[in-house]
Amino acid sequence: MDTQEARRSAQLRRAAAAALIGTAIEFYDFFIYGTAAALVFGGVFFPGLGTVGALLAAFSVYAVAFLARPLGAVVFGHFGDRLGRRATLVVSLLLMGLSTALVGVLPGYGAWGWWAPAALVLLRVCQGVGLGGEWGGAALLIAENAPAGRRGRYGAFLQLGPTVGFALANGIFLVLQLALSERSFHGWGWRVPFLASLALVAMGLFVRLRIEETPLFRAGEARTRPPVLEVLRGHWRTVLIGCGAITVGYALFYLTTTYALAYATTGLGVPGTVVLSMLLTGVAGQAVTVWVSARRSDRWGRRRMLQGATGLAVFWSLLLFPLLETVSRPLMFLALAGSMVVLGCLLGPLAAYLPELFPTRVRYTGAALTYNLGGVVGGATTPLIATRLTDVYGTAEPVGWYLAALGLVSLCCLRLLPETSGADLALAGADGGRRRAPVLGADPAA
Structure with missing residues (x-):
């Protein structure tokens, strides 16, 4: 291996590690709010609203972050496409x-009144x-460093980040619930996961400050106009269809990890430690399938893998809540x-x-906006809709039908997107996603 090849290989390994560690930390930070919202935030910040009202209020604040995520995609995408991926x-x-x-030191409603939930919304x-x-x-970081034929394989490291973040978030809450009395946990114990974020962020910064800018960004042409304007003008169709394609994944995740946790503990009377233990065990299976599906997408195609997974999600949507409502521990574990x-x-x-x-000059903005708009549709509203459906019908079974309907929408959107596995990223998205992207090994005349 020559010196240049060794350097590229080392940079790819550092990029994969930086993506995994940084994303795990950021999703840990994001997930601990969802867990705290399901377990304690209703009583801490919204007392007097009743069980359902407090839960709806906590989930409403939970949804606020999803609405802010597209703004983050535009702001950070602007600087990421103009100044570089690393610093952003x-x-x-x-x-x-x-x-x-700061959430970890925020006083509750009893100390600050309505200023407390207002500050919670801001944070x-x-x-x-x-x-x-x-x-x-x-x-x-990964896509622009990885070889075309192994982009899915290295992308798996990034997709393991949310899995690790979720395991950390739920693991620390489980330990605290087992170690503390209920009074101590609701009084101060829930704050520990938020304060622990500072140590994790310090570790993430150490890793990210050691990586280099991606070669495709360095070689790209000059950026003359705001990336978001170019995305909305030339790639709006790809953004909207891509958003619809990933909506069911968001909805399935937050129904399983946030709403199901709240419903099982408050509606079905199952101890929170039991549900958290089930989710922590299940996340190991998620890590395995993330790794397998990412690697297989290099050989079988991205869209084909996503279509098969989405069809499976539609099927499982109809089983999730009927299994959960049996209150049988083995069947509940199977559901989650x-x-x-x-x-x-x-x-x-x-x-x-x-x-x-998306093309290199707007790739940060385009990919981030697509990913986070999917979060608004699938993540922000789903726990709220699920809470209302269960309250109206007295059962969570209609929530499964709602999730299945989202899955059918995602399948239709995937049919409209191109296959991209093996595409040359220097040429990708040049047509705004209207033509089929080049595939590694494909005959150009075909």
């Missing part, structure tokens, strides 16, 4: 980490802006673990697929 990712990590730590907006700039930039496994199949190819849909 450092700032996004700092914004997320500091916002999360949640900052979290959303920070995360909105994270995933797209981290995906580009099965969802996590299906979710891994959906997540695996995305780190390679979305960057391949």
Whole structure:
């Protein structure tokens, strides 16, 4: 291996490590709010609203961050496409980490009155802006460094980041619930995961400051206009269809990890430690399917893998809540673990697929905006809709039908997107996604 090849290989390994560690930390920060919202935030910040009202209020603040994520995608995408991927990712990590730590010292409603939930909303907006700039930039770190035929394989490292972040978030809450009395946990214990974010962010910064700018960005042409204007003018169709294609993945994840946790503990009377243990076990299956589906997308195609996973999600949607409502521990575990496994199949190819849909000069903005708009549709509203549907019908079964309908929409959107595996990123997305992208080994005359 010559010196230049060795340097490229080392840079790719550092980029994969930086994407995995940084994304794990940012998603840890994001997920601990969802867990705290399901377990304690209703009583801490919204007392007096009743069980359903407090839960709806907590989930409403939860949704605020999803609404802020497209703003983060535009802001960080602008600087990422103009100034570079590396520096932008450092700032996004700092914004997320500091916002999360401040939640850990925020007084509750009893001390600050309505100023407390107002401050919580502001910090949640900052979290959303920070995360909105994270995933797209981290995906580009890998996609713009990896060989075309192994882009899915290296993208798996990024997609394991949310899995690791989720395991850390739920693991620390599980330990705290087991170690503390209920009074101590609701009084101060829930703050520990938020404050721990500072140590994790310091580690993430150490890793990210050691990486180099991607070669495709350095070789790109001059940027003369705001990237978001070019995306909205020339690539709006790809953004909207891509958003619809990934919506079911967001909805399945947040129904399984946030709403199901709240419903099982408050509606079905299952201890939170039991549900958290089931989710933590299930996330191991998710990690396996993320790795397998990402690698297979290099051989079988990104779109084909996503279509198969989405069809599986539609099927599982109809089983999730009927299994959960049996309150049988084995069947509840099957419901939650099965969802996590299906979710891994959906997540695996995305780190390679979305960057391949856009040209280098707007890739950060395009991929980030697509990914985070999908979060608004599938992540922000789904726990709220699920809470209302269950309250109206007295069962969560209609929530499964809603999730299946989202899955059918995602399947239709995937039919409209091109296959991109093996595409040359220097040429990708030049037509705004209207033509089929080149595939490695394909006959140009075909």
